[in-house]
Amino acid sequence: MIDNNKAGQNILNLRKGLSLTQTELSSLVGVSHQAVSKWEQGDCLPDIGVLLKLGQVFGKSVEELLLGDSVSGGSASDKIVSPPIELPDEVWTEALDHIQTRISPPSFNTWFKGTKGRQLGETYCVYSPSRFAAEWLYHRYSDLIVPVLEDITGTSGLKVEFCSTGVWDINRKD
Known part of the structure; x- marks a missing residue:
């Protein structure tokens, strides 16, 4: 069974790892900022279509979003590989x-x-x-x-x- 609180914490960590506000994430996936807040608090889970969009935003599978297989232990920014050049210019x-x-x-x-x-x-x-x-x-x-x-x-x-x-x-x- 999926733990809403764990999934919500994963979404929260990933969002903060990309330095996004709840409003910015909600805009990216086409929901209200209140919906993002409810996920992060563990009140509910995103619909499957939204989970797919979240996966695209965070570069994670739906399984990773819900179960936290490779999310736990750090933020999203820890998992993103930087390009081999110094940025920005x-x-x-x-x-x-x-x-x-x-x-x-x-x-x-x-x-x-x-x-x-x-x-x-x-x-x-x-x-x-x-x-x-x-x-x-x-x-x-x-x-x-x-x-x-x-x-x-x-x-x-x-x-x-x-x-x-x-x-x-x-x-x-x-």
Whole structure:
């Protein structure tokens, strides 16, 4: 039988490990912040569709979320493998400053908080804390990110890849 309190504690640890608020996590998976609070308190469990989304956000299986097989003993940030480069760089810091003025604060905090970037040769890599967030940035914000990076770097036709920390080449925007 699944222990609601243990599952809730796992979700709490993973959320805090990614430095997300309950509101930010709720936005990522399409539920209310109250629902996240109820999970974390052990009052109930997420629906299966939401569990799948949580798994994408945290890079965990449903089993790991519910049973804590590889969650116990640390936070999510302890489990994420960093890319083999030093992040962030000045270009990404400047890009974030520009992007922050063009979107709402809740959207910026949800999707851009915790991101990093680095130019590697002719490609600029945007790193997100999870695969789900990287895919969201690619699908929803690449039309904003790419021109900002091109303007800052002075590079026309810059190749941009959206990656989750430790996972290479999720999506490419040429």
